[in-house]
Amino acid sequence: MTGFFGPATALMARLRFSYKFALSGLxxxxxxxxxxxxxxxxLQSRVSMIASERAAxxxxxxxVEWNKVLIESRRITITAAPGDQGVRQRFKDNAKAVDAVLKRIEDGVKASTPWFDMGKEFKGLQDGWAELQKKVDALPxxxxxxxxxxGAHAPxxxxLYAFMRDMGNRSRMSLDPDLDLFYLGYPLANNTPSTAGIAVRMAAYSTLNVSRxxxxPGDKVFYEVTEARLSDTFGTVxxxxxxxxxxxxxxxxxLSKNFDTLKSxxxxxxxxxxxxxxxxxxxxxxxxxxxxxxxxxIDAAWALVEQNRKVMDEVLAERSSSAATKRTLLGLVLGLGILVSIYLYMGMYYGITGAMQQAKQAGRAIAAGELGTVPEPATRDEFADLMDDLRxxxxxxxxxxxxxxxxxxSIATASSEIAQGNADLSARTEQQAGSLEQTASAMGSLTQTVQHSADNARQASQLAATASQVAARGGQAVGEVVSTMAGIQTASKKINDIxxxxxxxxxxxxILALNAAVEAARAGEQGxxxxxxxxxxxxLAQRSAEAAKEIKALISDSVNQVDKGSHLVGDAGNTMGEIVAQVRRVTDLIGEISAATVEQSSGIARVNDSITGIDQMTQQNSALVExxxxxxxxxxxxxxxLNEMVSVFKITS
Structure with a gap:
């Protein structure tokens, strides 16, 4: 398999089964x-978070207790009349209670250090309290x-309220993931103590107004703002x-009872x-x-804070116990699951290796030639299918x-017969190859003879062509002689006419001369x-007539001779034309003979090539037959x- 599982397949292909099993198991x-x-x-984190919240x-x-004694400290100072010397002592006596509560807070801060650190903020509370005491002691x-x-108590x-908010956040008391604990922890660390503090501040301020x-007008503004803050804070609660x-x-x-009391x-x-x-x-x-x-x-607010704190602690204790129980059960289930998994895994390993060993033994038996010895499968899984396939x-x-x-x-017998037949075929093929070789040699000689005849025919054709050309020129000359004789005959006729x-x-x-003589005789002496x-x-006329007759006779004889010569030349021209035609026909026949001889030579050459090819193929066939x-x-x-090897297998019925 390739693609995404290619690397894993390649890795597993390199490992033995025990290593594959160990790797996949691990x-x-x-x-x-x-x-x-x-x-x-x-779960442990949840237990630790709950422990942190419970510490908070x-x-x-x-x-809350420190808030109360701090409120008492402010009440002592703001209710004192001018010149009241006992206020300082009452303030110092209450300061002891403040210090005692502050000491408990310090112990609680130290105890909660494993979950959250509020040391720096607590130091701020201590320093602020010491500063408050100094300010009050210095006031006239x-x-x-x-x-x-x-005003000195306000910082x-x-x-204090900042300490509560930071502690709620750091301890996760006001940030618990459970819905009920979140809505219990957030007001506990923020809004409910603030409700009490705002009420205390309004009470202290009203006490100042009464004593004064x-x-x-500024006091009315204070009351309006503070009333709004109280309403908003309690609304959040x-x-x-x-x-x-x-x-x-x-x-x-x-919580409903305490909540309703504070609300009313x-x-x-x-x-x-x-x-x-x-x-x-x-x-x-x-x-x-x-x-x-x-x-x-104020009392209702503190009662709600205390009840809120107790309820939240109870819920946290229940959740802590539940988380711890789940942690223990999960640890037990995990350990048991690991042990059971290892047990089953090893059982599967030994079952598979046993089946593989059985299959291996069966394969070795088959490889050794011991057939019919594959046993029944010992399992009912895929290896059983493998054993069935092996069987x-x-x-x-x-x-x-x-x-x-x-x-x-049968193959041994047939191969012997084939070998004998091939030996006979090889001998006959060799004889055939020898005969073809002699035939090829004879065809080679015949080819040379025909090529020589073709060359002679080619030369005769060339000579006949030359004779044809000479005869054609002779015929042309005779034609010209015939034309010349015809011209002479025509000129002779014209001379005869002249x-x-x-x-x-x-x-x-x-006649005229005769007439003139007659007339002269008549004239007598004068004529x-x-x-x-x-x-x-x-x-002279008679002599001219006689000469003309002689010339005419000669010309007539010449014309007759010319006519005879013209007829003879015409016959010679016709004969020469027939000679030229015959020479041309001879030339054509010799050309055809030459072409046929060339074609015959080419055909014999191809036959010779074919016989040579057949000779070569026969020799190759002879080699193939061998x-x-x-x-x-x-x-x-x-x-x-093969017969000896097959005899190794031992078939068990």
């Missing part, structure tokens, strides 16, 4: 241990003592505790303050009445080997001279060896 065991340890670690919840009790006991002492309250006997009670019905049972007292206190201080123009209550009106809200293969091999033995004997004309002229002249001339002319004979002999030897 990987599975490592994953199991890792997952178990992760779950154990998560326990420390919260001392912080005049009319401003109470106001200044009230320490701020540090007036309400200034109401929202979160309502969510906690929805998430956990047991919480509702344990806070509303009454806000209404009381708005009536007597926020909207009033003059003081109409006593210090005791003002303190009692605030005290109900079927073993039975198939028994049949195959039996058939192979018979086939080997002689005839001359003869006619001579005849006419003779005698003319008659002489006419006689001379007549003589190789076939050798192969048949080798096959006979192999068949003998």
């Amino acid at each position: 990987v599975a065991l490592a994953l199991l241990v890792y997952m178990g340890i992760s779950q154990l670690s998560a 919840v326990a420390l919260m009790a001392d912080l 006991l005049d009319t401003d003592f109470a106001q200044k002492a009230f 320490e309250y701020g540090r 006997g007036d309400i200034k 109401e929202t979160m505790l309502s969510q906690a009670m929805k998430a956990n019905p047991d919480v509702e049972k344990k 007292s806070a509303k009454e206190f806000i209404a009381y303050t708005r009536k007597n201080f926020t909207t009033a123009d003059a003081i109409g209550v006593t210090q005791q009445q003002a303190g009692q009106a605030a005290q109900a809200t 079927r293969a073993d039975r198939s091999l028994v049949g195959i080997i039996s058939n192979v033995k018979g086939a080997a004997e 002689i005839g004309v001359i003869d006619g002229i001579a005849f006419q002249t003779n 005698r001279g003319f008659a002489v001339v006419a006689g001379e002319v007549r003589l 190789e076939s004979a050798a192969a048949a002999a080798s096959l006979r030897d192999q068949a003998t060896r």
Whole structure:
């Protein structure tokens, strides 16, 4: 298999089965241990977180107590009359209680160090308390003592509430992942103590107003702002505790009473303050009445804080016990699971290796030639299918080997016959090759003879072509002679005609001369001279006529000779034309003979090439036959060896 599983396949292909089994087992065991340890670690983290939250919840009790004694310290200072020397002693006596609670807080901070560190913040509380004592001791006991002492306590309250918020965050008390614990822890570390603190601040401020006997506009602003803060803070407490009670019905049972008490007292206190201080123009209550009106809200807030703290501690204890139990059970299940997995894994290993050993023995038996010895499978898994396949293969091999033995004997016999036949075929092929070689040699000689005849025919054709050309030129010359003789005949005829004309002229002249002589005779003496001339002319005309007759006779004879010569030349021209035609026909026949001889020579050459090729193929066939004979002999030897090898197998019925 390739692709994504290619590297894993390549790795496993290089390992023996025991290493493959060990590797896969270690990987599975490592994953199991890792997952178990992760779950154990998560449960242990949860147990540690709960322990951290419980430490914070326990420390919260001392912080609430310290808040109370700090409130008492402020009450002592703000209720003191001007010039009251006993206030300092009362302040110091209360300071001892403050220091005692502070010491418990210090012990709690140290005890919670394994989960969260609040040492720096606690040092801030200590230093702030020491600074507060110095400020109060340094204040003069005049009319401003109470106001200044009230302001001197404010920073320490701020540090206290900041301490509670930081402790809630660091201990995860106000950040618990469980819904009910989150809505219990957050107001416990933030809003519920702030509700009490705001109520205390309003009570202290109202006490100052009563002791001073007036309400200034700035005081009304203070009351308005503080009332709004109280409403908002308590609203947050109401929202979160309502969510906690929805998430956990047991919480509702344990907190609803204290919550309802704080809710009603806070509303009454806000209404009381708005009536007597926020909207009033003059003081109409006593210090005791003002303190009692605030005290109900303060007590309800502290009671809710304490109950909240106890309920949260109970829920945390339950969750811690549950987480610890789960951790223990998971550890036991993980250990047992690992042991069982190892036990089953080893059982699977020995089962598989046993089946593999059985298959290996069966394979070795088959390899040794001991057929029919594969046992029944000892398992019912895929290795049983493998053993069944081996058994079927073993039975198939028994049949195959039996058939192979018979086939080997048949092959040995057939190979011997084939070898003998190939030997005979090789001898006959060699004889055929010799005959073909002689034929090829004879065809080679014939080819040379035909090529020589073709060369002679080619030369005769060339000579005939030359004779044809000479005869053609002779025929052309005879034609020209015939044309010349025809011209001569034509000229002779024209000369004959001219002689005839001359003869006619001579005849006419003779007639005229005769007439002239007659006329001269008539003229007598006067015409005698003319008659002489006419006689001379007549003589000349007669002589011209005779000469013309002679010439005409000669010309006529010449014309007859020319006609005969022209006929002879025409006959010679016709004969020469027939000679030229015959020479051309001879030339064509010799050319055809030459072409046929060339084609015959080419055909004989191809026949010679074919016979040569057949000779070569016959020689190759002879070599192949010899190789076939050798192969048949080798096959006979192999068949003998196969028969010997098959005889190694021992078939058990």
